[in-house]
Amino acid sequence: MDTQTVIAAASIISAGLTIAIGSIGPALGEGRALAQALNAIAQQPDEANTITRTLFVGLAMVESTAIYCFVVSMILIFANPFWNFFLEAAATQ
Amino acid sequence: MDTQTVIAAASIISAGLTIAIGSIGPALGEGRALAQALNAIAQQPDEANTITRTLFVGLAMVESTAIYCFVVSMILIFANPFWNFFLEAAATQ
Amino acid sequence: MDTQTVIAAASIISAGLTIAIGSIGPALGEGRALAQALNAIAQQPDEANTITRTLFVGLAMVESTAIYCFVVSMILIFANPFWNFFLEAAATQ
Amino acid sequence: MDTQTVIAAASIISAGLTIAIGSIGPALGEGRALAQALNAIAQQPDEANTITRTLFVGLAMVESTAIYCFVVSMILIFANPFWNFFLEAAATQ
Amino acid sequence: MDTQTVIAAASIISAGLTIAIGSIGPALGEGRALAQALNAIAQQPDEANTITRTLFVGLAMVESTAIYCFVVSMILIFANPFWNFFLEAAATQ
Amino acid sequence: MDTQTVIAAASIISAGLTIAIGSIGPALGEGRALAQALNAIAQQPDEANTITRTLFVGLAMVESTAIYCFVVSMILIFANPFWNFFLEAAATQ
Amino acid sequence: MDTQTVIAAASIISAGLTIAIGSIGPALGEGRALAQALNAIAQQPDEANTITRTLFVGLAMVESTAIYCFVVSMILIFANPFWNFFLEAAATQ
Amino acid sequence: MDTQTVIAAASIISAGLTIAIGSIGPALGEGRALAQALNAIAQQPDEANTITRTLFVGLAMVESTAIYCFVVSMILIFANPFWNFFLEAAATQ
Amino acid sequence: MDTQTVIAAASIISAGLTIAIGSIGPALGEGRALAQALNAIAQQPDEANTITRTLFVGLAMVESTAIYCFVVSMILIFANPFWNFFLEAAATQ
Amino acid sequence: MDTQTVIAAASIISAGLTIAIGSIGPALGEGRALAQALNAIAQQPDEANTITRTLFVGLAMVESTAIYCFVVSMILIFANPFWNFFLEAAATQ
Amino acid sequence: MDTQTVIAAASIISAGLTIAIGSIGPALGEGRALAQALNAIAQQPDEANTITRTLFVGLAMVESTAIYCFVVSMILIFANPFWNFFLEAAATQ
Amino acid sequence: MDTQTVIAAASIISAGLTIAIGSIGPALGEGRALAQALNAIAQQPDEANTITRTLFVGLAMVESTAIYCFVVSMILIFANPFWNFFLEAAATQ
Amino acid sequence: MDTQTVIAAASIISAGLTIAIGSIGPALGEGRALAQALNAIAQQPDEANTITRTLFVGLAMVESTAIYCFVVSMILIFANPFWNFFLEAAATQ
Amino acid sequence: MDTQTVIAAASIISAGLTIAIGSIGPALGEGRALAQALNAIAQQPDEANTITRTLFVGLAMVESTAIYCFVVSMILIFANPFWNFFLEAAATQ
Structure with a gap:
């Protein structure tokens, strides 16, 4: 395999795994916070505004x-500096 | 294996694993939030509107x-820039 | 192995694992939400309509x-663009 | 190994693992929902009809x-397009 | 290894793992549902018929x-189409 | 390694792992159901007959x-069709 | 390695792992049922006979x-049909 | 490596792993049952005899x-039939 | 593969995995803290200010x-000193 | 590597892993039983003798x-029959 | 691969994994402590100062x-003594 | 690699992993028992002597x-019989 | 690869993994102790001094x-005796 | 790789993993015991001395x-007998 193939394959696999693994934590964390928020609203309907506001600010952080x-x-897919480098290197070769 | 085969195989495997692994977290998180929402509605039927609205906004974030x-x-399947590059490279060769 | 074999084998394995791994999360999440829905109906039979409606809208999202x-x-099995490309390439060869 | 052997072996292994891994989530999710349904019937025998109906609709989704x-x-076993392609390719060869 | 050996070995290993892995989920799910059913009967002996009927219908789905x-x-063991194909191929050879 | 050795080794390993992995789920599930049954008998001694009958029917399903x-x-050990095929093939050779 | 060595090594490793992995589930399941039985006896000493009898019948199933x-x-160790076959094959050779 | 070395190495590794993995389940199961037994004695000191007797019969099964x-x-270490076979084979050679 | 390819591939894979694995812990930790915060607000609406302030300072630390x-x-992507070194080395070569 | 080296290396690694893996279960099980025993003594100081006696008999089984x-x-380290065999074989050679 | 490439690649991968794996524990631990702190403030608003102070001193330790x-x-990235050594060695060569 | 190197490397790795893996179980088990002991002392300060004595006897067993x-x-490090054997073998060679 | 490269690469990878894996346990343990400390302060504000002092002494041990x-x-990074040995060996060569 | 390199690399990796894996159990166990100690002090401030003394003796054992x-x-790093042996062997060579 030549250089460009290795870089492209590594970028494709790495880009996919990054967002795949990286979505497990936030999704579980947001689901937990959201579940508790609905519970809190059911317990204190009068504080629904405060709870909802805190929820969405917190969800943004998660x-x-x-x-x-x-x-x-x-x-890694669209602005990969390593890929650009090898493209330029191949172009100027 | 030539270049195109490597890129295609990496894209196929990466595309499948990305959505497969990436669906575990959101599905579990949404299931948890949904379960708690139904519990909250059962506790406070009068707040069903607020709870449902917060639930769906939150589910959208998850x-x-x-x-x-x-x-x-x-x-990775339909607009893969690396694949397009190698196709053009092969076409202009 | 020639190009077509690699692409076909990668597609077969990837297609199977994608739906296999991808069914774990939704099945567990839906099972949890469904379990809680039945619990909520038992606690508040009068709200069965609201609970059931919210349940099915939520299950659709999960x-x-x-x-x-x-x-x-x-x-990956029936409309694989990489596979189609190599078929055309082999046909025009 | 020739092409047909690779495709056949990949299909056999992939078909087995797909249903094996894919049965873990639904079985656990259905078991949980079923367990809670029986609990709900014991708590609210008068709502057994509503609970049972919701249970089976939900189980169908899981x-x-x-x-x-x-x-x-x-x-993958009986209508594998990749396998069919290589069979035709071998037949017309 | 020739073609038949590969297909046979893949079928043997795949058949064993399929039922082995595939029995974990249903066994745990059924055990959980059964445990809850016995608990429900102990709480509401008068509803034993409804509970038992729902249990067995649900167990059938799991x-x-x-x-x-x-x-x-x-x-994979007794009606493997790939195996049959290679047997015929070897017979007509 | 010749064909018979591969098939025999695959059958031996696969047969052992199948029953080994396959015994984890049922054993845990049955243990859970049995534990709950004993608990149910302690809570409702008058329903011991119904509980025990439901328990053993359920255990049979698990x-x-x-x-x-x-x-x-x-x-895989005693009636392996692949093994029989290769034995006949070797005998008629 | 010759044929007999492969079969013997596979049998040894497979026999050990089969009973090792296969003892995890039953031991945990029996331990759980036994623990609950002792708890049930402490709660309902008058039903000790029924509980103990159900326990041992259930333990037998686990x-x-x-x-x-x-x-x-x-x-696999003492009556391995594959091993016997190769021994006879070697003896008649 | 010659035949005897392979068999000896496989036996050594397999014997060690068998008892190592196989001790996890029983130890945890017995620990759980023992813990519950002590709890049961503390709740019902008058039934200490029944509890202790049931405990030790159950522990024996675990x-x-x-x-x-x-x-x-x-x-596998001291009466390995495969090892004995190869020793005899080497002796009569 | 030449030196630049190895460094680029290692950087791409390492950069992706670093943020992917590194986002699991913080997302789960923040989700837990956020969930408890909403619960605390529902219990003590008068202390919403103190709770929210402590929450966001703590979230910043997580x-x-x-x-x-x-x-x-x-x-690793944009200011990789190893990559820069090899670029300079290649430029001055 | 000659025969003795393989046997010695396998024995060393196997001996270490056997006791290492094998100490996890008993240590956790004994810790659990011990914790419950202390709890039981605190609940029923008058039964400390019975509890302690049952504890130590049970710990001995774990x-x-x-x-x-x-x-x-x-x-495996000091009385390894396979090692002794190869030593004798080497001595009589 | 020459020496510098190996050291650089090992440093890149090791640096990424170190902070990625190393962030899981602290993030979960801080999230847990933070969650409990908010709970404690809600229970004892008068002690908010003491709780907050202890929280931040403790978070600093985690x-x-x-x-x-x-x-x-x-x-490993910026002051790697091994990398510096090989650079000097290459410079003085 | 010669014989001594293999034995030494195996001993080093095995010695480290043995104590590393083997410390997980006892540490967790002792921590659990210790935690419960402190809880028991807080519940029954008058029985502190009995609890502490039972704790330390039990900790010794864990x-x-x-x-x-x-x-x-x-x-494995200081009195390794396999290592000693090869040293003597090398000395008498 | 020459000797120095192997030692340097092993040291880099080992140093990173050591602190990365080694930070999981203490961080989780400290987080748990800190969380309970805040809970204890909320329950017994008068004992805040004793609790805080015990907390920090204990955190120091963790x-x-x-x-x-x-x-x-x-x-491993800065005072590695193996690295120093090979440096001296290379210097005196 | 020569003998010294293998021994040094094995020692470095083994030393790092030993303390890394070996710190998980004690840190979690100590954290649990410490958390319970603070809880016990909050419940029984009068027994703080006994609890603290038992805690630190127990922590010492963990x-x-x-x-x-x-x-x-x-x-393994500073007094490795295998390393010393090979150093002497190399010195006397």
């Missing part, structure tokens, strides 16, 4: 770790 | 991590 | 992640 | 993920 | 996933 | 998955 | 899965 | 699975 | 471990 | 599985 | 283990 | 499994 | 196991 | 298993 994974995955 | 995986999986 | 896996699995 | 795996497993 | 695995395992 | 594994294991 | 593994393990 | 493993391990 | 992983991942 | 592993480990 | 991993990861 | 591992580890 | 790992990791 | 691992790790 989601951020999934975003990190998605960003890295996108970088 | 689902988003599954969407990320599905998007990456689709990109 | 099921969606299994659908993603099934769609990817079917694409 | 079972659907096992059906997906069974369908893919059957396709 | 058992169905084990049946799928057993069917696939038997097909 | 045991059935272990029986499947045992049957497959015995088939 | 133990049966361990017996299956032990039988397969013994067959 | 221990039996460990004994199976120990027996297989000893057979 | 998030810091995800940030570490993201920083290392970014360094 | 310890027995660790003893089995230790015995096998010692046999 | 965070320290993540810091260790981050420090080792940074050393 | 510790014994760790001691077994430590002894085997020390034997 | 932290000690992380320190051991950090020390070994640092030794 | 810590001992970590000490064993640390001692073995140090021996």
Whole structure:
């Protein structure tokens, strides 16, 4: 296998696994927080506004770790500096 | 194996594993939130509207991590930039 | 092994594992939500309609992640773009 | 090993693992829902009809993920497009 | 190794693992449902008939996933289409 | 290694693992159901007959998955069609 | 390695692992049932006879899965049909 | 490596792993039953005799699975029929 | 493979796995803390300010471990000193 | 590697793993029983004698599985029949 | 591969895995402590100061283990003594 | 690699893993028993003497499994009979 | 690869994994103790001093196991006796 | 690789893994005991002295298993008898 093939294959596999593994934690964490939020609303309907607001701010923080994974995955597919380097190297060769 | 075969095989395996692994977390998280929502409705039937609304907004956020995986999986199958590159390279050769 | 064999074998294995692994999460999540729904009906029989309706809308969202896996699995078997490419390549050769 | 052997072996192993792994989740999920249904009937015997009806509709949805795996497993054994292709290729050779 | 040996070895290993892995989920799920059924009978002896009937209908659905695995395992041993193909191929050779 | 050795080794290993892995689920499931049955008898001694009868009918269903594994294991050792085929092939050679 | 060595090594390793893995489930299941039986006797000393009798009948069923593994393990060591075949084959050679 | 070395190495590794893996289940199961027995004695000191007797009969059944493993391990070390066969084969050679 | 290819492939795979594995812990930890926070607000609505403030300061500390992983991942992609070294070495060659 | 080296290396690794893996179960089981015993003494100080006596008899049975592993480990190191055989074989050569 | 490539690749992979694996424990531990802190504040609002102070001192200790991993990861990337040695060795060669 | 190197490497790795794996069970078991002992003292301060005495006798039994591992580890490093044999063999050669 | 490369690569990988794996246990253990400490303060605010003092002394003992790992990791990077030996050996060569 | 390199690499990897794996159990066990101790102090402040004394004696026993691992790790690095042997062998060669 030549250089470009190795880099492309590594990028494809790595991009897929990154977002796949990286979605397990946030999804479970958000599911847990969401479940507790609905429980809290049922216990204190009068505080639904405070609970919902805190929930979504918190979910945004949990989601951020999934975003990190998605960003890295996108970088590996569409803006991979190593891939660009080898393309330029091959072009100037 | 030539270059195209490696890229195609890596894309096929990576696309399948991405959505397969990536569906475990969201499905479990949504199931947990949904279970708690039904419990909350049973405890506070009068707040069913607030609970249901919060549930579906929250589920959308959890689902988003599954969407990320599905998007990456689709990109790897139908809009794979590495595959396109090697196709063009082979065409211009 | 020639190119077509590699792609076919990778597609077969990947299609099977995708739906197999991808069915674990949704099945467990739906089972949990369903179990809680039955519990909620037993606690609040008067709200059975609201609970059942919320349950099935929620189950549809959980099921969606299994659908993603099934769609990817079917694409890999019946509409695999990489396979089609190599078939055309072999036909025009 | 020639092409047909590889495809056949991959199909056999993949078909077996697909239904084997794919039966873990639905069986556990259905068992949990069934257990809770019996508990709910014991708590609210008067709602046995509603509970049983919701249970079987829900079990059908959980079972659907096992059906997906069974369908893919059957396709891989009896209607495998890759296998059919190589058989035709060998016949026309 | 020649073709028949590979197919036979793959079928043997796959058949064994299919039913072995496939029996874990149903056995645990049925055990859980059965345990809860006995608990429910102890709580509501008057509903023993309803509980027992629902139990066995539900157990049949859980058992169905084990049946799928057993069917696939038997097909791989006694009605394996790939094996039959290679036997005919060897016979007509 | 010649053909017969491969088939024999695969059958031996597969037969052992099939019953070994296949006994984990039923044993745990039966243990759980049995434990709950004893608990139920202690709570409702008057229903001991109903509980015990339901228990043994249920245990038979759980045991059935272990029986499947045992049957497959015995088939692989004593009535292995692949092994018989190669023996006949070697005898007629 | 010649044929007899492969068969003997596979039998030795398989026999050991079969009973080793196969003893995990029954031992845990029996331990759980036994623990609950002692608890039930402490709660209902008057029903000690019924509980003890049900316990030992149930333990026998759980133990049966361990017996299956032990039988397969013994067959593989002392009555291995594959081993006997190769011994006869070597003797008549 | 010659035949005797392979058989000896397989026997050594298999004997060790058999008793090592096989001691996990019984030890945990016995520990659980013992813990519950002490709890039961503390709740019903008057039934200490019945509890202790049932405990030791039950422990003997759980221990039996460990004994199976120990027996297989000893057979593999001191009465290994495969090893004896090769020793005789080497002696008569 | 030449030096640059190895370094690039190692960087791509390592960057992806770092943020993927590194997002599991923080996401689960934040989800747990967020869930408890909503529960605490429902119990003590008057202390919502204190709880929310402590929550976000604490979430920042948990998030810091995800940030570490993201920083290392970014360094490996965009500021990798080993990659820069080999580029300079290749440029001055 | 010659015969003696293989046997010695297998014995060393197997002896270490046997006692290492074999100490997990008994240690956890004894810890659980011991914890419950202390709890039982705190609940029923008057039965401390009965509890302590039952505890130590039971611990001896749990310890027995660790003893089995230790015995096998010692046999593999100091009284290994396979090792002795090869030593004699080498001496008489 | 030459020496520098091996060291660089090992450093890259090791640095990534160190902080990735090392962030799981601290993140889960901090999340647990933070969750309990919010619970404690809700139970004893008057002690919010003491609880918050103890929380942050304790979080600092838990965070320290993540810091260790981050420090080792940074050393492996930016101050790797082995890498520096080989650079000097290559420079003086 | 010559004989001595293999034996030494196997002894080093085996000695380390033996005590490492072997310390997990006893440490967790002792921690559990110790935790329960402190709880028991808090419930029955008057029985602190009995509890503490039973605790330390029991801890000694749990510790014994760790001691077994430590002894085997020390034997493998400092009194390894296989190593001594090869040293003597090399000396008398 | 020459000697120095092997030692350096082994040291780098080992140093990273040592602190990474070694931080999981202490972080989880400290998080658990810290969580319980905050709970205890909320229950007994008057004993906050005793609880906090015991907490930090105990955390120091738990932290000690992380320190051991950090020390070994640092030794492997900066004071590795094997590395120093080979450096001297290379220098005097 | 020559003999010294193998021994050194095995010692480095083994020393790191020994203390890393060996710190998981003690850290979790100590954390659990410490958490319960703080809980016990909050329940029985008057017994704080007895509880604290029993805690630290017990922690010392749990810590001992970590000490064993640390001692073995140090021996493998600084007083490795196998390493010393090969050094002497090389010196006298």
